[in-house]
Amino acid sequence: MSFTLLTAWRDARSQHQRLLLCAISIVFGVAALVAINSFGDNLRATMDKKALTLLGSDLRFASRTPFSTRAEVFFEQLGGEQSRETRFNSMALFPTTNDTRLVQIRSVDGGFPFYGEFETDPAGIDVAGASEPIAIVDPVLLALFELKPGDPMTIGQQTFTIAGAIVEVPGESAFAGLFAPRVYIPSEYLEATGLVGYGTIAFHRVDFKLPPGADADIIAANAKLLLDEERIQYNTVATKKKDLGQSLENLYRFFNLIGMIALLLGGVGVAGAVQAYLRGKLEAVAVLRCLGCSVGAACRVFLWQVLAVTFVGALIGALLGVIAQVWLPAVIGPLLPFEIESFVSWPRVFEGLGFGWLIAALFSLLPLLPLRRISPLRALRASYQPQRKFDPLVAMVWAVIGVLLVGYCAAQTQTPWHGGAFAVGLGVALIIFTAAATLLRKVLSLAVGRGGSYVVRQGLANLHRPNNRTLFLVVTLGMGAFLIQTLFLIQGVLLSDTELVDSDTEPNVLFFDIQSDQLNDFTAIVESEGLTVADSAPIVTMRLAAVNGRSVTEIKSDRGQKIDEWILNREWRSTWRTEPSVTEEVIAGEFVGQWDGLREPVPISLELDMSKDLGVGVGDTLTFDIQGLPLQCKVSSIRKVDWKRMRPNFFAVFPEGVLEGAPTWHITFVRAPTPKALATLQRKVVEAHPNISAVDLSVVLDGLRDILGRVSFALRFMASFTLLTGIVVLASAVITSRYQRYRESVLLRTIGASAAQIRAIMAVEYLAVGLLAGVVGALLAWAAAAGLAIWVFETNAPVPIWGTIATIIVTTALTLATGLANSRGISNSPPLAVLRAEAAN
Amino acid sequence: MSESDQSANPAPVLEAIDVRKSYASAHGSLEILKGVDFRLSAGETLAIVGPSGCGKTTLLGLCAGLDNPSSGSIKLQGVAWDSMTEDGRAAYRNRHVGFVFQNFQLIPTLTARENVLAPLELRGERGVGHLADEWLAKVGLSDRQDHYPIQLSGGEQQRVALARAFINDPKILFADEPTGNLDPETGARIEELLFALNRDHGATLVLVTHDHDLAARCQRRLAMRSGQIAQLNA
Structure with a gap:
């Protein structure tokens, strides 16, 4: 066995706990990747096997x-x-x-x-x-x-x-x-x-x-x-x-991104733990160099250790992933049109293991490569520090991590720029946390004076003095808080539609297919029950025949056209109104409420998203086929519609005086105060007019909540991997900094500091770090969720005031609790025992 | 012996020529060594003495090739350290140089025997375990060879360090305050052992010390003050 391998093995014998800390952060990230990728294989294999029965x-x-x-x-x-x-x-x-x-x-x-x-x-x-x-x-x-x-x-x-x-x-x-x-x-x-x-x-x-x-x-x-x-x-x-594969693939890719977040967070944790581990090895490296060990050999001793231990971490993660995979079909299964056959996909297990190991190894290299700069002079003078210089190898490792991240994210998202933006966003977050930690150190070094409580001064001084762990702790804790909170906010954004109308004043039942000659009788039935029609609209069905003079058939045959087929094929249900409804806002052009018969082109108002999908604006023409009669229309205004409100909302609204002659049916919204009143009304309407259908909106909402609840559960299941990684990274970060605080805490004990004082010093330190990480993490998560909501999910940005406050409090409290829990041994033990234990470590 | 007399000596094992060393600091460049010249012949023993901060340890480190001087040159057995690469210097140290440190600098995660073996294993030698056993016997620690540094007293740790320093049969041994961390009695025993081993193996010895008695046991004495040689004599 070579010297480096032999020394790596010998050196590791008494370092199990510390080395384990280097590996544990990666476990849940690898587990998430293995579980998701293996599940993805299960999905594809089941789909292949049941292909024919998918259609029947x-x-x-x-x-x-x-x-x-x-x-x-x-x-x-x-x-x-x-x-x-x-x-x-x-x-x-x-x-x-x-x-x-x-x-x-x-x-x-x-x-x-x-x-x-x-x-x-x-x-x-x-x-x-x-x-x-x-x-x-x-x-x-x-x-x-x-x-x-x-x-x-x-x-x-x-x-x-x-x-x-x-x-x-x-x-x-x-x-x-x-x-x-x-x-x-x-x-x-x-x-x-x-x-x-x-x-x-x-x-x-x-x-x-x-x-x-x-x-x-x-x-x-x-x-x-x-x-x-x-x-x-x-x-x-x-x-x-x-079609099915595409939608499942989207779900799978989204889950995969969540897994990637857990893995990245774990990578940051690994880098921090390895850095802390190696800080205790600097003198050993210097001694080895004095004894004639080459730079490469000295680094390899610890490289072997880190590679071995991160492999063990990735292996444990892969095993956990295989176990977690068994749960995924139960979580997602009911959303699928077939029963998933669960099996362990070994290629995916090895892929997750390999990729996780690679990420962990790359992050380990960041603190490992600077070992090359350790001078043998350090063996003579522990304080000897060579001048810090730009290290091209470290820069190269960052570049490789960046390329891997961008490549992976771009591959996992349907739109490459989404993946690129995701990776760049993470990079920017990293820079912001680094800047925040640097700023904190700078401010503290200038602001912490000689006055005030010694405990507070010492605690704050710990954050800016040489060999502090402020940067690592703020980056790991902050990134954890940021990623997890972003995930929860996005989950909230995705599920926000369940908050449709649930107020006491909004309509809760919708009747449709009411023929024009039934409308008066229907209204009478409603009023006989002591209720009133909240909103009503006439509907004329039509199809799109041409856009700016180009026929739909012509557009469809054009391979370069970007209009979705469903828009070209769909049956449009349009209405006419004299003015915009309460759920509409005209944002461009002029809403025309009255028109003189079928004089073409008829001015119509188009919904904003539909205008974007069709690629038309004010002044463009659309031709509709209204039950066999072509009608040329001109877009006179663009409307923004609040689709969440259960009112009759339409893509195209015509002016009064145009469609009245066309075959029409009506849709009405009614508010029934109690379920009993609702049931009675429905029964009376059905008895009188069997063709009229009613939709109980509360049932629709319940159904939506049921589906979204399952999606939400699946999201939470995946987010739990990130959450667990965050907790492990937090604990690992605090534990590694504990080793660093050991010596001075013992010194303080030796010169008479009480256990309470030592705990208070640590509390001040962890409180400051947790607070900074929590504040920056929560604010960044807010910004990220707003960006994702607006540009990716195309919905409203969340305003998570309470969520932000909660994130700050939870991050600070968790950091403080973990820090203090880990300081128990230091502050309670006799100094001599601690000194001996510290020396043994 | 005066500086001018040295030219009469055979080829020097160690030669320092106008050695200067400065470090960048917050207040500009800090010059630690300001032109040091001396030669040392094979088998000689040299004590570097002087007040704290005068540049003793820096000079020792530069002589051992642990860093390069800012200007000037240091030659070991006629070979200039600065003509070698970093790894070349490490390999050269491994073959020809031994080290003893004030704070012992044993690798805490290796046993006494493994610490002693490290220099030989570093150059890929196999089946050399018996040499470690012999050296541990010479320093009187045969029964402690599987103990970790934490399980050894300061004197025992320094004896392991001595065994490690001599196992590669060095041409020159550098010792940085080898008894500085030990009580007088233990220090005296280590001192005896250091000189006895050095005598038996004919190595050149360069040591840094504040201990006048220890310095007096060396054939030559180099006194430093403010980065310069204040006195060099036999």
Whole structure:
């Protein structure tokens, strides 16, 4: 064994605890990466395995209008097997309990699913092939109204018998029926409901099991022109997998960034712990140099130690990651349309282990490389310090860390500049913490005089005298507080939509599909219940036909166009108003409230984000196809809309006097003071007008909260890795500085300082460090969260006054508590015992 | 012997030529050594004495190649330290130089035996454990070879340091106040041992000391004051 390896081993024998401190910071970061990456592999493997069942068929076409004859001719040419579904929302009445509920009706025929299994309870119910009016329903309905198989339910004018509950539909998650529970009925009885007809918003779908050899993607690609012109959307196994994969990939990447934060924080902790460890080795290095050890060999002795111990840390992290991975499917599983098969992905385990080790090793090099500058003269004179010079190797290590960080972050975010900004942001934060710590030292060195309490003076002096740990402590603690608080603030921003309207004055039920001739009667029913209509709007459905003279078909065929397909394909529901509503603010142009008939171009007001997506502004023209009639419009104003308020909000608002002649239905918002009043109103409306649907907004909010709660839990689960790393780094930082405070504390004890005085000196020191780290960390987190909210999540910046105060208090208190907990041994033991223990270390 | 008489001596083991050393400080350049010249022949013993802060330890460090002078030159066995790279100087020290420090400077995490072996292991020698055993026996610590420095008294630590200094059979031994941290009785024993080992092995000895008795045992005495040689005699 070489001298350096042998000495590294020998030197490490009595250094287990200190070396462990160097490694422990990295554990949770590696665990997070391994857990996330392994889980990502599980997701991909499961998706590959269940690819066919994701769609349940080879090819699917869907349209918001019944398929045209041209489309039907095309479908007939495809051959194979077909299965049809018509899907729409409607109110269902449950005569057993006299309750009503908005449900999603799915009338089906044919053999769907062709792949996978439509599971029901009791098993094997074939609703498509049923010759009686039966229905299978989401289990939530059975639970909600205490229903059981055999009970009746009325949809429109037809009563169905509940045959059982849905267990699993291929390609759908457990949340598919969250807002409007799913109800499957035989298509044979669709017409009998009387609900599908003019003015109904229904989705029409046809699924194909293609003949052998037919390629769904090629068929769809060849038919692109027809599909565009007929506004038919298609899905194949490949597109479904891509769409699903994309959204899961985004979630996975976000989690990965969180893991990276934990790893980076751990890296900073490793650097600090190694620096503290090596400070005790400077004389040993000098002695080795005196004995004839080369610079490289002297450094290698400690490099081997650090590499070995960080490997152990990364290994423990990898093992923890494998264990944590088992929990992730339970956390995220219900959000997915399939059950994840959990297995240990060894390549990912090794990747996380290797990457974590690399990061730890690079951060270790930062304090290790300056060992090369240790002069052997130090063995003669401990105070000998060579002049500090710029070290190109240290700069190179920083550069490598920077490149790795930018590369990793850019790879993990969909938009490369997001990744770059994330990395640059971390770099800027590091500089700010360094500047804050330097400033603190400078200020203290100038401000701490000879007056005042000795304890306070000594505590503050500890922060600016030679060999202080102020910079390391402020950077590690501050970065920890900053990263964790940013994570929590962003989580709050992401979940802020759950705070929609929950006030006592806002409407809490929405009625839609009210035909014009039903409006007066509907209003009368509302008023007969002692309630009033809070807001109402007429709606005319239309499609976008052209933008600034370019037809939608032309735009779609242009590969360079940047307008999302969903905007070009969507059915616009627009209204007319004489003035902007309470949820709208005109930010450009002039809102035109009155217009003279169909004189073109008609001035319309466009919503801000939609104008951005379409790339149009005031003065640009849009052509709409209103039920077959083209109408040229000119954008006269741009509106900012508060979508969080449950009011009738629209992308396009027309002036009065234009759309009145078009087929119209209405949407109204009502405030019902109690659940009972709400139920009574819904029942009376459904009884009188079965086609009118109602959405209980509190149910929508509950559903949203349920989903966001799960997302929030998943976020917290991942954030816990960062939190744990933060705590470990904090403890490690404080413990390593304890070693440094040992000698002077013992000296103070020797010359008569009481244990309380020593504790007070340390308390002053840790209080100042914790406070500075907390204040800078919390303010930086505020700034970072505001930046992310505005530029990445495109929402309002948070104003976390209490969160900021809490972060400052928690960081300070944790630093103080950890510091004092670690000083117990010093302040309570007899000086001699401590001296001997210190010497042994 | 006066300075002019030295030219009559055989080739010197150690030669200092107009050695100057200064350090940057907050108040400008601080000159520690202001032109030091002397020669030392093989087997001679030299004591460097003088008040604190006169540059004794700095001169010793420069003679041992632990740093470069700001100007002037120091040659060991005819080879100038400044003609070698940092690692070259380290390798040269490993082969030809021994060290004894005031505060012993044993590596705390190595046992006594491992500390003694370090110089040989550093140059990759194997199967040399018996040499450490022999040296520990010579200094009377055979029964303490597996003890860590913390488990040894000051005198015992300095004896381990002596064994470590001599194990590579150095041509020259540098000692920085070798008895400075020891009580008189222990100091005297270490002193005896140092000179006995030096005599047995024919090494040149350069030591820094405040102890007049110790200085008197050396053949030559170099007295320093304010970074300059105040007196150099035999």
